[in-house]
Amino acid sequence: MDRSPPPQDSPTAAPDYPRRPRWVVVAVAIGAVVVIGVVILLLSGGHGPGRHSGEGSTSSHSAPSHGDP
Amino acid sequence: MTASLRVRRLGLTFHVLSSVGWLGGVGLALALAATALLSDDESTVRSALIALDASGWWYLLPLSVASLGTGIVQSLITRWGLLNHYWIVAKLAINAFAAVILLLYMQSLAHYASLARSTTASVDDLRDPSPLIHSIGALALLAGATALSIYKPAGLTRRGVRARARTPGPTSPTDT
Numbered sequence: 001m002d003r004s005p006p007p008q009d010s011p012t013a014a015p016d017y018p019r020r021p022r023w024v025v026v027a028v029a030i031g032a033v034v035v036i037g038v039v040i041l042l043l044s045g046g047h048g049p050g051r052h053s054g055e056g057s058t059s060s061h062s063a064p065s066h067g068d069p
Numbered sequence: 070m071t072a073s074l075r076v077r078r079l080g081l082t083f084h085v086l087s088s089v090g091w092l093g094g095v096g097l098a099l100a101l102a103a104t105a106l107l108s109d110d111e112s113t114v115r116s117a118l119i120a121l122d123a124s125g126w127w128y129l130l131p132l133s134v135a136s137l138g139t140g141i142v143q144s145l146i147t148r149w150g151l152l153n154h155y156w157i158v159a160k161l162a163i164n165a166f167a168a169v170i171l172l173l174y175m176q177s178l179a180h181y182a183s184l185a186r187s188t189t190a191s192v193d194d195l196r197d198p199s200p201l202i203h204s205i206g207a208l209a210l211l212a213g214a215t216a217l218s219i220y221k222p223a224g225l226t227r228r229g230v231r232a233r234a235r236t237p238g239p240t241s242p243t244d245t
Contacts, residue, residue: 038170
């Protein structure tokens with residue numbers, strides 16, 4: 001039972017895909033880290049308005065409208 | 070589907086205008102964020118935060134959508150294709166990511182503008198490095214997308230390889 005490789009010039013042969021360029025591999029790795037980091041920050045609730053200023057309870061502030069005295 | 074040269078150039082003009090405009094807007098946002106963080110004058114800090122919110126809604130967000138939309142259209146009406154080259158896929162991912170983050174961050178900008186209008190918030194409450202950090206991140210992303218457009222690093226996706234096998238043509242389509 002010998003297995004011969006598919007003929008290279010056969011019309012049904014899969015195209016010969018080149019390897020991914022190195023810059024693509026690096027970019028995908030960096031992108032995955034960034035996206036996962038953003039998702040974790042958003043889901044953990046540790047990111048949002050006022051988190052950096054220490055003003056955590058300011059979301060209840062309502063902006064006075066321009067017509068207010 | 071490849072459009073005529075006139076249409077492709079018109080599309081490219083809109084794409085470059087919106088992308089460069091977005092980049093410039095992020096530069097302006099960076100300047101406003103730095104002013105809000107570093108200025109000693111309270112009214113200047115408040116004005117910068119209000120201007121940051123307004124520029125987000127009226128300039129940054131529309132241009133980010135325009136840049137993304139014109140980029141997709143431009144890739145589809147030229148021989149480049151949307152998913153055939155890695156550098157175009159990378160630009161699409163960068164633009165989409167930056168636009169989504171900007172949309173999410175508009176809530177924060179509205180919060181800072183609300184604080185800036187509030188008479189009860191002190192100037193120390195208004196100082197926050199977050200807008201500056203996000204502006205620097207956006208600038209880095211858009212600079213990367215611009216570099217990709219100029220260098221066009223080689224590399225076909227699997228879809229691109231199959232498309233090339235079906236219709237062999239020049240390795241580098243014209244810019245338009």
